[in-house]
């Protein structure tokens with residue numbers, strides 16, 4: 130609660146910072162930045178830090194500077210493709226900044242690199258408040274809102290905000306205080322009418338505003354947005370940018386990449402950074418862009434949108450020579466001549482000087498900060514167990530509300546139960562149908578291979594998108610998410626398994642002995658859990674299409690190995706390597722476990738009908754010997770299934786962790802493995 134006590138001092142320092150910035154701006158005689166606006170900003174602060182937001186931690190200004198940023202990626206044709214070519218620039222607190230440029234010029238790449246989203250391969254320097262960026266800390270203070278945001282589909286706006294508040298604010302605030310924060314944000318985002326609308330039913334603009342709102346919950350000092358207006362109509366785009374402007378002017382650093390803003394949206398940006406072919410062709414105020422272009426002998430028609438005009442110029446519509454000239458004029462971002470508050474530095478010696486030199490030698494260029502970011506404030510406010518509880522509740526609610534999914538699974542279970550039960554009716558205790566009963570046991574393993582695995586292959590790649598956003602934005606750790614995911618599936622899976630197994634067990638007339646029933650249910654459930662985890666392991670690094678292909682393909686050899694040697698009889702030699710491979714198939718252990726449950730423990734002889742002269746398979750032992758299952762051991766099968774479950778679960782956890790990893794580890798071996806996995810096993814689309 131220290132944060133609440135410190136609020137007033139932090140707020141006043143934030144306003145002091147705003148005043149400073151505005152005063153600097155005032156020296157430029159820029160109408161947009163008059164000192165008089167400071168009062169307005171203060172009022173904006175009051176409004177945004179009004180009733181609910183006053184509980185949230187306040188941060189000092191965070192300014193981002195970058196120098197000589199370059200990034201290359203492997204290219205099939207040329208071997209290497211350079212996306213960012215030594216760009217320099219800065220984005221300041223209390224400003225709404227835009228990265229602008231034609232498609233493919235490197236806007237998203239620059240944004241990703243600055244946010245640390247995909248920055249491993251980048252070279253150059255990124256400074257936060259004049260100090261080298263500490264990626265771990267920076268990730269805690271910044272939020273990244275991606276282009277195609279994924280929201281919880283079955284939670285309403287207010288429920289989704291509640292989950293975000295519980296995860297991000299933990300016990301720091303009481304429930305009523307959190308509700309006030311949520312109401313305030315919903316109000317600011319004008320989402321009141323959609324308060325009780327589910328994510329799935331929100332309009333594009335509402336989704337976008339909600340994804341911004343979710344990240345505002347703990348008042349982050351820095352927000353990156355990739356194309357926030359994509360998919361919105363003009364009115365919704367203006368609303369969205371106006372909202373971002375208000376948030377920025379309340380003391381935050383907001384940076385958006387934007388494609389083709391309308392004139393109205395363009396003038397809302399305090400600072401624009403225009404790129405072409407991976408280089409900076411302009412950085413400064415949006416209002417200075419027309420005089421800037423005029424310096425190159427091009428005049429923007431009065432009725433023309435300056436943003437469209439500069440994009441046309443850098444897209445070579447007025448000749449190919451301008452890009453080079455523009456990059457030289459702003460020294461690829463090193464010159465701040467066109468930035469509002471550095472107009473007075475528009476001298477020859479300031480042009481082309483390095484950004485770091487600027488900040489160190491000319492204290493007025495980058496504000497000096499009275500306050501450092503309090504690292505303690507950046508720590509997660511919710512404990513492991515709280516995160517687990519909130520995520521489990523959310524997952525169960527999501528599952529419960531997805532009524533179509535529940536109905537479908539329920540109907541499928543009953544239908545499958547009726548079909549299998551009907552096909553194997555009465556085979557359980559009939560000595561003439563013992564081989565059919567083996568088919569029944571095999572059928573259980575196949576059903577529990579595919580039934581749990583296929584939905585995971587289909588759903589998990591989509592779930593990863595939500596996980597990726599929330600994990601990157603520090604909502605929770607992977608451990609509680611993963612455990613909640615495992616636990617959330619269990620109740621429904623157990624319920625369906627009980628229905629299915631009871632139906633087929635009774636219909637097929639298996640022995641009505643409690644111990645056998647419990648053993649069969651337990652081993653069937655273990656097979657299902659293994660298949661679920663195996664599915665997660667496959668889907669952890671694959672797209673839906675690849676997962677749906679690889680999953681069944683990998684299942685085939687496991688099925689074949691599970692029944693290899695059937696009919697060879699007792700004592701027939703099976704090569705050691707095949708035995709090893711057979712033991713690698715958890716389906717084999719599952720089948721052995723089911724047969725042990727049905728035929729183990731000295732099962733009494735099965736019934737031989739009177740009209741049969743001789744029943745060969747009356748004795749369970751004879752049947753098992755003939756099928757090659759003479760050494761059944763239920764405990765060994767269950768232990769093997771548990772072992773495989775632990776292995777798949779842990780392996781899937783680390784695969785997901787490596788997929789979500791945004792930083793490089795210090796250990797060379799781990800780096801190598803991680804790089805190998807990212808390069809060779811990265812079949813999923815990372816554009817999300």
Ligand SMILES: Nc1ncnc2c1ncn2[C@@H]1O[C@H](COP(=O)(O)OP(=O)(O)OP(=O)(O)O)[C@@H](O)[C@H]1O
Nearest residue numbers: 202203210212231232233234235236237238239388
């Ligand atoms: N991993 C990658 N491998 C190869 N090329 C890449 C990779 N990532 C980006 N690129 C290429 O780098 C260039 C810049 O991509 P980026 O997504 O940053 O562009 P952008 O300016 O955001 O474009 P848009 O406005 O269309 O989204 C593009 O030509 C893109 O094809």
